Amino acid sequence: MNEAQSVPLRFSCRRVGVLAGHAFLEAVRQRVFQFTTLLTAVLVVGSLGLRELDFGGAELKFIADFGQGALVLFGSVLTIVTTVQLLGGELENRTVLPVLARPVRRSEFICGKFLGAWAVVLVFCAVVTALLLAALWVRELSVLAGPTEAPVLHGGGAPYVGVLVGGALQAVKFGLLTAMVLLVGSYAQSNLFAQSASFLLLAICHLQYLARDAWQTGHGWLERLGGGLIGLVFPNFQLFGGEYLMAGADGATLALAGRVAAYGAVYTAAFLALAVWSFRQREI
Amino acid sequence: MMRRVVVSKIWTWGARAATMVLMLGTVGLALRPLEAPAWAAQVRQQPSLQWRSVEGAMGQGLTLGLLGGFRALAADLLWLRANAGWERCDIAGTSAALALVAAVDSRPIGFWLNGARMIGYDMPFWRIEAAGGEATLPTAVVCHVTEAQARAAIAHLEKAFVHHPDHPLLHIEIANLLLQKLDDLPGATEHYRLAAQQPTAPYYAARIYAELLRQQGRERAAYDWLVALHPTLPPERENPYAMADTVLARIRELEEKLALAPASRYQPRRE
Numbered sequence: 328m329n330e331a332q333s334v335p336l337r338f339s340c341r342r343v344g345v346l347a348g349h350a351f352l353e354a355v356r357q358r359v360f361q362f363t364t365l366l367t368a369v370l371v372v373g374s375l376g377l378r379e380l381d382f383g384g385a386e387l388k389f390i391a392d393f394g395q396g397a398l399v400l401f402g403s404v405l406t407i408v409t410t411v412q413l414l415g416g417e418l419e420n421r422t423v424l425p426v427l428a429r430p431v432r433r434s435e436f437i438c439g440k441f442l443g444a445w446a447v448v449l450v451f452c453a454v455v456t457a458l459l460l461a462a463l464w465v466r467e468l469s470v471l472a473g474p475t476e477a478p479v480l481h482g483g484g485a486p487y488v489g490v491l492v493g494g495a496l497q498a499v500k501f502g503l504l505t506a507m508v509l510l511v512g513s514y515a516q517s518n519l520f521a522q523s524a525s526f527l528l529l530a531i532c533h534l535q536y537l538a539r540d541a542w543q544t545g546h547g548w549l550e551r552l553g554g555g556l557i558g559l560v561f562p563n564f565q566l567f568g569g570e571y572l573m574a575g576a577d578g579a580t581l582a583l584a585g586r587v588a589a590y591g592a593v594y595t596a597a598f599l600a601l602a603v604w605s606f607r608q609r610e611i
Numbered sequence: 612m613m614r615r616v617v618v619s620k621i622w623t624w625g626a627r628a629a630t631m632v633l634m635l636g637t638v639g640l641a642l643r644p645l646e647a648p649a650w651a652a653q654v655r656q657q658p659s660l661q662w663r664s665v666e667g668a669m670g671q672g673l674t675l676g677l678l679g680g681f682r683a684l685a686a687d688l689l690w691l692r693a694n695a696g697w698e699r700c701d702i703a704g705t706s707a708a709l710a711l712v713a714a715v716d717s718r719p720i721g722f723w724l725n726g727a728r729m730i731g732y733d734m735p736f737w738r739i740e741a742a743g744g745e746a747t748l749p750t751a752v753v754c755h756v757t758e759a760q761a762r763a764a765i766a767h768l769e770k771a772f773v774h775h776p777d778h779p780l781l782h783i784e785i786a787n788l789l790l791q792k793l794d795d796l797p798g799a800t801e802h803y804r805l806a807a808q809q810p811t812a813p814y815y816a817a818r819i820y821a822e823l824l825r826q827q828g829r830e831r832a833a834y835d836w837l838v839a840l841h842p843t844l845p846p847e848r849e850n851p852y853a854m855a856d857t858v859l860a861r862i863r864e865l866e867e868k869l870a871l872a873p874a875s876r877y878q879p880r881r882e
Contacts, residue, residue: 510631560635563646
């Protein structure tokens, strides 16, 4: 054993940055990114024409809701597919071997993939949120022109701050989802399994609050135990919904959004740590 | 040998899964003080989806829509279903669809108002027609059906107050039902007063409140109300909805009726 091998390799942020940059470029070139971004952009712009389908709410709120819905749905698809392709593709094609044969720690590899995949989703969130804000501004100009039936309009103008903070919360949620997909991918033997399991996890996390309810109000001990376990292990994705921000973003709601962001950040760190640990156990 | 390898592998995987569950459970427990108040505050401000109410009626498309975040769109599609039931005069189908719409998305006020109109104004007509028509039924039966549906509509609107506390349009809708279906003039007046006191109330709520007071012989109260209202209204050329000139004309009518001395009559600043 020579001297170089005996010195343990220290974690390097620079190497993580290089890996993240490569992962980002690879993900941006993927068709799934281009397709989901284009489709979401078309949906957001198209919501201006879909307002005829709005039967119950204020028009600007409907556009904001619809845009947020497109962000949530296609953002989730993009996060899962991109992350699985970035990690699973390397494992399936064995291109991970030459990378790990170099002085690169497995934790750096996972962190690089995480940052690269998340950066792609952040670009997606920024583009969609900017388009949504522009669509709202365009409609607001025509909706709020002229006299109104009431001295103060319910809901007022477009919920710009709500859309902005809502987009940021979704970006935090997608970061958490990226870490969860990496954990699944760190032991999955195929991309298909990783994608299926990740979509299942997404559904569980969206319905986590039902497990919490079962824990608190369940009838049998089995229901309470199962509910408690699911409620503790999985994060609550409904927290990131941010629909309450559309009613108006005051100090209290922004503080609430800050709490939710902190909750997401801690869970992301935990899932990322587990993904690193699991990937280190893996035989490649 | 083979068995030992399998057992060892299962043990390794089991231990790994248990470690993950343990760690995530600890994180979940540690984050509980952060999650619980945030969730409670969020549910207070934004009612969570009533899954238990909708799970039996959902197809795959609706599930995907709700999980994907298209709650508004899913509710709109369910509203179409309610309207399809309304076109067929199907009381059970329309009522079920209205309940579903409220469970999926309780935020849009239009669903509550239009749902209450279906229950309170259309359904009694369907029920009476199904029973043989107004001409063949005793008046008591017709009145009973009309009253029952009006009360059901008011109950529907009262549920909306949980999500829209003191929304003026809900008060106005209840007042209209009380006035037109239950002949409850004092009740309707009170709801118009509650509506008119909200900052987001349409201008007409305050005018109708004064008119209802006048109809009950409370001219002095109507006059005081309109005198207090008029200075708060924008000029008619700025906002015709406010109808400041009409309010002033009613003030003058009431002054004549109350025979007020010229010195004690209302003098608007903009006249």
